[in-house]
Amino acid sequence: MSSTDTAIASAEAHSAHNYHPLPVVVASADGAWMTDVEGRRYLDMLAGYSALNFGHGNRRLIDAARAQLERVTLTSRAFHHDRFADFCTRLAELCGMEMVLPMNTGAEAVETAVKTARKWGYRVKGVPDGMAKIIVAADNFHGRTTTIVSFSTDQEARADFGPYTPGFEIVPYGDLTALSEAMTENTVAVLMEPIQGEAGVLVPPPGYLAGVREMTRERDVLFIADEIQSGLGRTGRTFACEHEGVVPDMYVLGKALGGGVVPVSAVVSSAAVLGVYRPGEHGSTFGGNPLACAVALEVIAMLRTGEFQQRATELGGHLHAELGLLAGGEAVRAVRGRGLWAGVDISPALGTGREISEKLMERGVLVKDTHGSTIRIAPPLVISKEDLDWGLDQLRGVLAG
Incomplete structure (x- = not known):
């Protein structure tokens, strides 16, 4: 048996079959x-x-990680560390925003965005407790946590994981009329991928993102852009929303933010939105750790060159x-x-x-x-x-x- 066959056989025997990778062992x-x-x-x-x-x-990212590995890799958020403030400041600047809430994976960042939108809805917009609604697009992919698959239309990702989390309305992607009809006084956010990756790299019709931005602003609803796959240079702009001159209320970032070295994700928004949090209401032991911040700071510096x-x-x-x-x-x-x-x-x-x-x-x-x-x-x-x-x-x- 070849080395490839041996490695694949061992993986098949001892790991859950939640992926179907190609038969190559890197x-x-x-x-x-x-x-x-x-x-x-x-x-x-x-x-x-x-x-x-x-x-x-x-090389720039590996060197940044290696240098940080020699200093400190984790403090938890129980203490400050000397890379955290720079990371939050530089990422906020890159996004044209004010505040950053760091997490680890993309799914964690989406969950954070959902929680943030609901809390903002209750504390700022005045939505009755337990009534907040978030509008999402059909064929979306935002992750695979229980809450996220609750508003997925992909049955492969959704089946057998109920009961599902309520509070989401699903509309066709690219349809501004359907979006308008779905909005109510209890709508707190519209969560969209500027380009739907898992659905097959679907680009919305021209003017759609601008229409979402205008509609959400008029109705006091947050526009949350999931730029986990589309952001940080992939589409030729720092963010895919820029192709329509759109700035959302909140960016959800991940993947490339960690440079393929460590998992890094973040929600980036205004002080009016992320300022709704109080100590103890949300967090992560590893979110914003020194190693993650060091790598992400180098990613941000690389992106700033254009x-x-x-x-x-x-x-x-x-x-x-x-x-x-x-x-x-x-x-x-x-x-x-x-x-x-x-x-x-x-x-x-x-x-x-x-x-x-x-x-x-x-x-x-x-x-x-x-x-x-x-x-x-x-x-x-x-x-x-x-x-x-x-x-x-x-x-x-x-x-x-």
């Missing part, structure tokens, strides 16, 4: 490339669902131009996305998204499927044009049979 990685236990190299065209925007083993946003714009334009040549043919039904992020709908006659992903793996390219026939392409923003073109050549080869 041993090391650098930049946009990963190497498996057999020594074979693969071009990473997924980037940890955008957690690895800055590539594997980014270099990565520019790379995503330029290489993203090239990516979509090349994929656009495939769209509408016998093999590819549609292509969507923005920046270095694309959803490619494969013709069912050619195979499922899983089957296409496996064929690409055999050619040395790693992507992942979603919703049956769609593959997602989201390479690290540090990928070279030559490597990107090579990966696209492998896709063409697979599609040609």
Whole structure:
């Protein structure tokens, strides 16, 4: 039995089957490339669902982490530490906001946003206790906690986890009329992904985000933008909302904020919103820990140069131009996305998204499927044009049979 087969067999025997990974066992990685236990190299065209925007083993991030490891890694929030204030200040500045509430994972940040919106609704807006409503979009993906799957329309993520948390209204994504009709005096927030990642990299109709912003402002409702996947450079802007000139009331951030080194997430908003918290009402032992803050501070510094946003714009334009040549043919039904992020709908006659992903793996390219026939392409923003073109050549080869 090969090293790959042995590792996979052990994982299958001793870990819960909550994922269905491709049959590759990664041993090391650098930049946009990963190497498996057999020594074979693969071009990473997924980037940890955008957690690895800055590539594997980014030297600036590794150096920042190593330096902090020698000093202090955890204090809990029972004490102050010397990286916390800088992290909150710099992240608030990057977002054009005032306050930061740090957590660890994206799902924790979404849960924090939900709690924050409800508390704001009761303390500031004056919604009767227990009556707060949050509007979300169909086909959303915000995480897999019990509360979050309660407002999912994906039965694979939702089934058998009830009873479900009440307080959510689901409307079609991209439909401003439906959103308007769903709003009531008890609506405290609209929680949306500016681009729906898990749904297949769905970009909303032009003007939709601006319409959400206008409607929520008029009705005293918070607009919460889940930029966990779309934010921090992926779409060619620091935040995907910027493509429509929109600033939400609250950003929910994660994934790339930790640079693929440590889990870091945060809710970023105004003092009027995050100021509703009092000591003891919400928290996390590891949220905002020194190691996380050190890495995230370096991520923020890298984003402030604009270099990565520019790379995503330029290489993203090239990516979509090349994929656009495939769209509408016998093999590819549609292509969507923005920046270095694309959803490619494969013709069912050619195979499922899983089957296409496996064929690409055999050619040395790693992507992942979603919703049956769609593959997602989201390479690290540090990928070279030559490597990107090579990966696209492998896709063409697979599609040609």
